[in-house]
Amino acid sequence: MTSQVSPAEQAEPADQQGERGLAGERGAPDGGKEVRRLDRVIIRFAGDSGDGMQLTGDRFTSETASFGNDLSTLPNFPAEIRAPAGTLPGVSSFQLHFADHDILTPGDAPDVLVAMNPAALKANLGDVPRGAEIIVNTDEFTKRPMAKVGYERSPLEDGSLDAYQVHPVPLTTLTIEALKEFGLSRKEAERSKNMFALGLLSWMYHRPTENTETFLRQKFAKKPQIAEANVAAFRAGWNFGETTEDFAVSYEVAPAATAFPAGTYRNISGNLALSYGLIAASQQADLPLFLGSYPITPASDILHELSKHKNFGVRTFQAEDEIAGIGAALGAAFGGALAVTTTSGPGVALKSETIGLAVSLELPLLVIDIQRGGPSTGLPTKTEQADLLQAMYGRNGEAPVPIVAPRTPADCFDATLDAARIALTYRTPVFVLSDGYLANGSEPWRVPEVDGLPDLRVQFATGPNHTTEDGTEVFWPYKRDPQTLARPWAVPGTPGLEHRIGGIEKQDGSGNISYDPANHDHMVRVRQAKVDGIEVEELAVDDPTGDARTLVLGWGSTYGPITAAVRRVRRAGDRIAQAHLRHLNPFPANLGAVLARYDKVVVPEMNLGQLATLIRAKYLVDARSFTQVRGLPFKAEQLATALKEAIDD
């Protein structure tokens, strides 16, 4: 590990993935073990999909959040609920990066790998830098499990791990031993080995443990014996670290007190932040929230979360399919609800026709797309940004839809509120493009004051808005607001405003069916102009030296890795400007001017260059794509290299 430690004075509050910052050393008080201070650590828990690695990671994250570190997480799991045990495709992992300063990504490479079986070791070793610590469950390194993943000899014995600091721990045996008084079967007792590992890691990194014990007792409230067994395994793991000689050193990572503005914080994942954003939008708009949805990975957690909050008047409707999910939402929107549908890429494809109807009906509707690897079923549990052009153009006819993309898990809250503002103000469907990485990843979030949230209240139509030639007062459903070009929202139950709308082209103003060529040309242009005219915030450019010649432009979840890469490039003495788009349709008004200021524009994306295509088409800028579609977020190191190459080119 010494090779990984950088001197304390060189550790600066910045993202240094792959380099482990040693913030200070403390002697061992009272003859106890040595405690070292670090400024940041990346831990990866890896095991079989049945080993409970996601739960272990979640708990370590909660402990870390409540301790006050900055953090960023990357859950990574197979689509199969129980993939064949002990195989490489069945490996599930959870990576957590935490620090005493502000960080942006879950980290490129783990400092510590916890491998619960041979498959977990084999699948993850490639990401682990030499010198890192590896904690392995030796009980699983027997002939059959090793043969399953092609180990002819034990990697623990053949010298292939000599470059790492390996801690061989018989996790299963120790767990069973610790639980022998509980009268559980061997199989039941074994299940708690993830809690043993969590206890050990909690000891190693001085994590607070109280909440985990409370959590376990709540989770297994109906099975007190199992609850206590898990608590016992957790404590046994902690005590094992404390007493065994193999773990001579433990580490402290101080709270990131200076990285955060004052306030109350909590840990939050993207899907949770998005769910809260929807509830907040409903409250701020004073409209009931209606979610029409069909379960799909990785969006289902929003349906689950919202269904827990019926006391906010939230109606969640699990439909028979994706089309019915958005159909019901659109029906509710016609009735005056804040209507939402949640899905992922394949679901968007099915919803396309109804999104087109919403464009034509000019009703507010939020379409939440938690992107995943495509095409087709693709990689359901992995991240990607390849639905941008589908959201932009994936409908018949000219059917413009605004697009908002959050940049971090916590930002899903604000982005959702902004999407609701656009939908309600302009009476249009709006896309929110999140992705699997944001959805399942988590970070600290400063809990906003409710008083500071935007006012989203709308005015329903209440009476006639037009006088005919003969002087009659009538209601015209397509008579537009001259500023926003939005049409009135007249909900059923309002006397005198009875009207019929539909997907057939309508005469602007009266809303009556119209096949008139000039009217159609006008309506197509008006719908486009309405979206083009949506007010969105200006694009901010971060260019500390003010004389960078290269701009890196991103959107969505690449914000963390790009920003981390930009920090590296600048630390190495190069100049680079950075801008990140929240609004993909319409683009911020100043985007063209920003692009024109730089000699080179680099656009990193987890697709084959979809934003770059849009930028090139609209602004005639020779944007360079840097793309990767591995189902995983960019690593800061790779991105930094790519940016450096662009600067030097």
Place this chain on the structure above:
Amino acid sequence: MTEILSQPPLALSEALSLVPKAEGKQSMKDFKSDQEVRWCPGCGDYAILAAVQGFMPELGLAKENIVFVSGIGCSSRFPYYMNTYGMHSIHGRAPAIATGLAAARRDLSVWVVTGDGDALSIGGNHLIHALRRNVNLKILLFNNRIYGLTKGQYSPTSEVGKITKSTPMGSLDAPFNPISLALGAEAGFVARTVDSDRKHLTQVLREAAAHPGTALVEIYQNCNIFNDGAFDALKDKEQAEEAVIRLEHGKPIRFGADGAKGVVRNQATGDLEVVAVTAENEGSVLVHDAHAASPTTAFALSRLAHPDTLHHTPIGVLRDVQRPVYDDQMSTQIDAAVERKGKGDLGALLAGNDTWTVVG
């Protein structure tokens, strides 16, 4: 097993108790919109439109609280002609859209107008799920056994061997029986009527409107352009006597000249069959029970009709039983959640239970 509530059905006023009432007296004219009706002259849709417009005042509901939602097809132009709120949506999706509207707004009377292609082909999934879910919707399925708007292809209710533009050598697929389908989909209210029999049509609408939850009304409708005379067997006075079985709750199921024929249960198979009524068998003629908890007999009745000749076609209300209504239960859950947890407090929700404080 579907839960069946008390019988018999509610009075109209009870079923629609959440929908505001009209202030003054309404007439048919109040429900005519200013739009020119554009169906082909002679289309059966005119008769259905007139019957619906004529029936609406009887409901006595504020017309701003009535919504007609349709899909795509000739029949789906219907909402444009009703002076209520309305949405002409996309092909097959009207039940889904109406479900969201009805679930979000219990103060509305929501009607779906659809056709055999819209409801049973492209929208089949939404139809069956609406029926099993039992949202407060009244679905009027105009069945003309043909695709009209796309100019004459066979539909999922066309008889086998139908010669159309897309099937010059005859269609190959067996048709749906919409009544059987609806019963299989757990529908609580299933009825059939005919466009040209205004009195019968209106009576069925009346019973459908009084039904809390989803009601499916199949209306045999003549397309005089592409499938003219499809229902002549049921309309021609002489033929109809033998072909039509008029169902009335609580009455023996008899038809034909002077009720010479009747429906009895075959004791050996349990199935229903048509017999000539005699003094000996008169007592065993089946008495129609629309409120029977089991759909078995209703299903057997729906199978009496010959798919090609339409002989022995039952019309009227085949099934009318109460089941828990989806939108009522959705509201009940919301009320229960408020009672249990208190009205949602956004600040408390956002903060959660696990926070830490950073002091500036």
